[in-house]
Amino acid sequence: QPDLAESILLRLAETQNLTGEYEAAEKSYILFIKTYTQSQWLRNARYGTGYALEKQEKYQKAINEYRQLLPADIKKKLKLDKWMVQGRYQMGECLLNLQQYDKAMGEFVSVDTNAQGYPDWQAKAVLEMGRILLIKNDKEQASSRMKEVIKRFPKTTAATVAQKYLDEIRTGG
Template sequence: TDNHPKSKLADQALYEWAWAERARKRDKEATALYEKLLADHPKSPLVVKVQSEMAELNLDVGAQEKVIADLTATLETLEDESLKEPIHIQLASAHFKKGDHEIAAEKFERLLVAYSNSKLRASMLFQAGESRLKLKEAVVARDHFAAANKTSGMDEELAETVMMRLGETQAITGQHKEAAKTYRTFLGRFKESKWLRNAQFGLGFALENGDNSKAAIGEYQKLFVDQKKVDLWTVRGRFQTGECYFNMQQYDQAISEFVNVEINFKKYPSWQAKSVLEIGRVLLAQKKREEAVQRFKDVITRYGKEKAAVVAR
């Protein structure tokens, strides 16, 4: 490209070189080559592809302003309809990365209408759902994830992410029966997923909120099989097991679980505080008022910085 800058293949050479740099995870160098191609060969047929691929590389918020401006300008002059879809998707993605979630959601939703038979439909549905979720519009987000989940031909990585999001949004919108079904499917299909424990907890939580505490306990127990594995899901699983026993009025078992959290998980003070608070509530249910009051005082004196202390007061 330096020795023969006017060669008819110079733009193609720069493009291939940029992809070689991307393959080596050298995105800064790849971006510089893309920029050189755009500057030296503004009429190259590769310009549209380069602008789209640059948008993928410019992930930081500050870069999105330029990406949005460049892609918008490209769309205004682009006549080839077949090239517009990926540019529109990149533009919507740039707005999402910039934090313009309302604009991103609207753009993705318009794309779903404009390109109803697109091979990228599942991805557009997912990104529309993510945008709505950022806006705390969980019901709309859930519906987008549900539609994406029904799409055939998705790659496994996207399918895994979509199904996890579907379970989460079903849960937070009160569709506990549906969430339990989604999480069961996820656990059966994605056995090597990094979100297995999330899904296992989610299944227990969905069953608990669906008024099936006994079944929920059985699912939470699966989080404790590997005793060397201690993470947030271990702690939350123990706490929710206590809540299940509390709901079933099996008070001694409930206290045992809450004490377990209080004693064994010092790296999670907020959950320790909640557990001591719940012990107090169980004691009140058992008509042991003096003991309950003492536990509420323990929350205030030992975990004064935690939110549970406000409730204990």
């Protein structure tokens, strides 16, 4: 049974992230991770730390934090959970911001391939693949990815965004 202080510290860090106090959130999450090493919410805190770092544009540090959510040993199968999916997706976002497009593409492909049961994250990953292709000025492949989002994930926000990108590509925007 988690104690009250543990719960309060995690909620404080989450609130700091939500209100844009990313530096404070980072400190609160790190304190949580150091204090509650066996907490059932350790993965929440790891993700939150990565997110706070990412929002401060400390992309490499954020990637290192998100990587903690992935299995350390590739041969050891960990049960896929939302933290693994979100962590891998956010690693892709960080790499995209670092303009490491091929590595970012690899992360998004991994989310799409491995995140069955998380269609919203898959949709967002395919959308980001399309964005990378647009950045690389490969409009044909980018269009294919955007159409794929709409076809495979029609009821998602990503599909709406993909349609906007398609319209821009068609009008030469």
